[in-house]
Amino acid sequence: MEKLTSQEWILIFTLVSLTALGPLAIDMYLPAFPKIAKDLNTEINNVQISLSTFLGGLAIGQLFWGPISDKYGSKKPILISMSIFIISSFACIYVQEIKVMWLYRFLQAFGSSGGLVIARAIVNKRFDKDQTLKIFSILALIGGIAPIVAPVLGDMVLTYFDWQHVFTTMALFATLSIIMTTVFLKEDTQTRVSSLKFRTIIGNYLRLFESKVFITYTIIGSLAFSCLMLYISNAPLLVMEKGGLTSTAFSFVFMINSCGLMIGSFLTSSILRKRxxxxxxxxxxxxxxxLSAAVLLLLIELNISIYLQLVPLFTFVLPLGMLFPTSTTLALSPFKLESGTASALFGASQLAFTFLTSLLLNSLNDGSMSIVAIALVACAVISLIVNQTTYPKK
Incomplete structure (x- = not known):
């Protein structure tokens, strides 16, 4: 494969600005939860609901923007979706009731989902499979920085300003994405779908389910995303409450594991895809x-030191950097002309799987970390079995 040109690198960084916006919007306001709850005279649990509405908007928005991009191209839908994000971000500044924030956070996610789904579609449309795997790995590598930087950046804003300006900062990032899209993103000239009728859109989504390759690697990508969310939601319990480490130590652990995910993406883009x-x-x-989840389960059952448990936890997170770009590439590559629709269903499926996995785990879990480790083993085993049943076209 030829090396990426300077123009292609500029395109990649433009796409990074679009794909990183969602994670930034999720994590940047987390340090502000207590202040938001106090100012809006509500409980922190109610502020946490705004995170759930954001994830809902992210899922629904992808299903909307995917077909739109197949019909009208990439540039205009991105500009419109980023504008929705900016307007709703500024609206969050003036909320007086928590329920209104739930709505605005939904609209924020609806806007940011446009950049996320269309960025994946652009990569799939414009590059061959080998290049696609490399670029998705690069996006995962650079995008892995967002969950590390976002809470720190949010905390820095709170040091000097009120919590409302966290949303101002989000709007500024989206403005940067608009500028980069306007200047650097060239519109694609491929043939586009002819209709946005509801029945046509539903029919296009249903046709994707006729592809065993798409189903297989959407399932694998969704299970990988579910593993990531299970890790994020349960790591504080494992490390601090069960393990007895401080919040500062947890932040360090979280940063190290995020670097592990980035290492997995780097290995995929630079070494594994070639060999x-x-x-x-x-x-x-x-x-x-x-193997990592099984070792983690054993250590938890034997009540071994948290410091030893962190080793298999790291080696479990690292392969996610391999699974995300690879499953995305294999799922989307057969659908060049319908990249937006395929990207939308792929992304929405990840969130749906995560919701169902969390629902199932919550119904079974009694606070034991062993159940979480078993769930991680199960997700990885299912992914391996599903992968072995399908042979994608080369």
Whole structure:
């Protein structure tokens, strides 16, 4: 494969600005939860609901923007979606009731989902499979910085300003995305779908389910995303409450594991894709996860030191950097003309799987970390089995 040109690198950084906006909007306001709750005279639990409405908007928005981009191209839908994000971000500054914030956070996510789904579609449309895997790995690598930087950036804003300016900062990031899109993103000239009728859109989504390859790697990508969310939501309990470490130590652990995910993405983009078939990259990643989660389960059952438990936790998170770009590439590559629709269903499926997995785990979990470790083993085992049943076209 030829090296990426300077123009292609500029395009990649433009796409990074679009894909990183969602994670930034999720994590940047987390340090402000107590202040928001106090100012809006509500409980922190109610502020946390705004995170749930954001995830809902992210799922629904992707299903909306995908077909739109297939019909009208990439540039205009991105500009409109980023404008929605900016307007709703500024609206969050003036909220007086928490329920109104729930609505605005939904609209924020609806806007940011446009950049996320269309960025994936752009990569799939404009590059061949080998380049696509490399670029998705780069996006995952650079995008992995967002969850690390966002809470720190939010805390810095809170040091000098009120919590409302966290949303001002989000709007500024979206403005930067608009500028980069306007200047650097060239509109694609490929043939576009002819209709946005509801029945046509639903029919296009249903046709994706006729592809065993798409179903297979959407399931694997969704299970990987579910693992990431299970890790994020349960890591504080494992590290601080069960392990007895401080919040500062937890932040360090979270940062190290995020770097692990980035290492997995780097290995995929620089080494693995040159030496292994994508299907075998997934096999390697899920095998590492199975072994890591099994060791973690054993250490939890034996009540071994938290410091030893952190080792298999790290080696479980690292392969996610291998699974995300590879599953995305394999799921979307057969659908060049319908990249937006395929990208939308792929992304929405990740959130749906995560919701169902969390719902199932919450119904079974009694506060034991063993159940979480079992869930991680199960997700990795299912991914490995599903991967071995499908042979994507080369």
């Amino acid at each position: 292994m078939d994508p299907k075998n990259i997934i096999k390697l990643g899920t095998t590492i996860q199975i």
